[in-house]
Amino acid sequence: MKTKCGQDCMSNNPAKTKTFYPMFYKDVKRIFDVVVSAILIVLFIPFWIIIPLIIKIDSPGSVIFKQKRVGANNRHFTIFKFRTMKEGTPDIPTDEVKDSSHLSTRVGKFLRRSSIDEIPQLINILKGDMSFVGPRPALYNQDLLIRLRTENGVYKLKPGVTGLAQIKGRDDLSIQDKVMYDRIYAENASIWLDLKIILATIKAAITGKGVK
Numbered sequence: 001m002k003t004k005c006g007q008d009c010m011s012n013n014p015a016k017t018k019t020f021y022p023m024f025y026k027d028v029k030r031i032f033d034v035v036v037s038a039i040l041i042v043l044f045i046p047f048w049i050i051i052p053l054i055i056k057i058d059s060p061g062s063v064i065f066k067q068k069r070v071g072a073n074n075r076h077f078t079i080f081k082f083r084t085m086k087e088g089t090p091d092i093p094t095d096e097v098k099d100s101s102h103l104s105t106r107v108g109k110f111l112r113r114s115s116i117d118e119i120p121q122l123i124n125i126l127k128g129d130m131s132f133v134g135p136r137p138a139l140y141n142q143d144l145l146i147r148l149r150t151e152n153g154v155y156k157l158k159p160g161v162t163g164l165a166q167i168k169g170r171d172d173l174s175i176q177d178k179v180m181y182d183r184i185y186a187e188n189a190s191i192w193l194d195l196k197i198i199l200a201t202i203k204a205a206i207t208g209k210g211v212k
Contacts, residue, residue: 028191033132037125047119051082051111058107061087064120069137070146072158077129079137080120084108093139115205121161133194134160135182148179154186167200 052063065083068076089103104112111117124130130137137159138145149155165173165181173181185193 025189025191029131029194030128032191032194033125036132037122041122041126044119044122047116051116051119054107055083055105059086059105065117067091068140069159070140070142070155071129071137072156074146074150074155076140077124077137079129080123082111082117082120084112084117091139091141093142115201118161125161129159131158131160133162133185133197134158135163135185136160136166136178142175145175145179148175149182152179152183152186154179154182157182157186157189162197162201164197167197167204170204 055061055063062083065081065085067079067081069079071077084105085103085108086105108117121130125132134157135149135154138149146155163182164185165178168181169177185197
């Protein structure tokens with residue numbers, strides 16, 4: 001799915017993007033993040049045991065994949081994921097690889113399609129690096145994405161495990177379209193919108209829509 005995003009949805013003035021929310025929204029969002037991530041970490045104990053064993057049996061290498069990402073206010077942090085790619089895979093976004101199938105491990109294809117590989121990011125949420133909902137954190141070397149988010153004020157937001165762009169096309173979207181959806185989220189963020197995105201993400205995870 002491709003959407004068209006012209007110059008009218010890109011801005012060189014970050015101040016035009018409304019990213020200042022009522023204090024109660026930020027507080028409620030953080031409480032939700034902490035409580036739910038802590039509960040899920042406990043509930044997902046079987047995954048913490050079974051998935052690493054499967055990854056180890058499937059291919060050589062580490063179980064947890066660590067990568068430098070860009071967080072709120074363009075500060076770097078380390079993101080955690082279950083490894084889905086072969087050791088030695090280039091440190092670039094999967095949507096920039098023409099055919100990433102040969103780089104994925106056998107079990108990695110399923111983990112990524114089902115979004116199970118994202119489970120370790122519950123630790124990032126608990127630490128405060130991320131939220132459940134927000135723009136997906138850019139890689140440290142995605143210069144265009146970082147620049148456009150900065151120009152549009154999106155850089156102020158805490159990155160999320162899922163976001164509006166994730167449910168609108170994910171890897172099928174261009175960088176410009178991703179920033180367009182990030183900005184729409186920034187200008188309309190609310191508890192209700194967050195819940196709608198989470199529910200839509202569950203549906204997308206089941207279908208694997210937009211995953212490359």
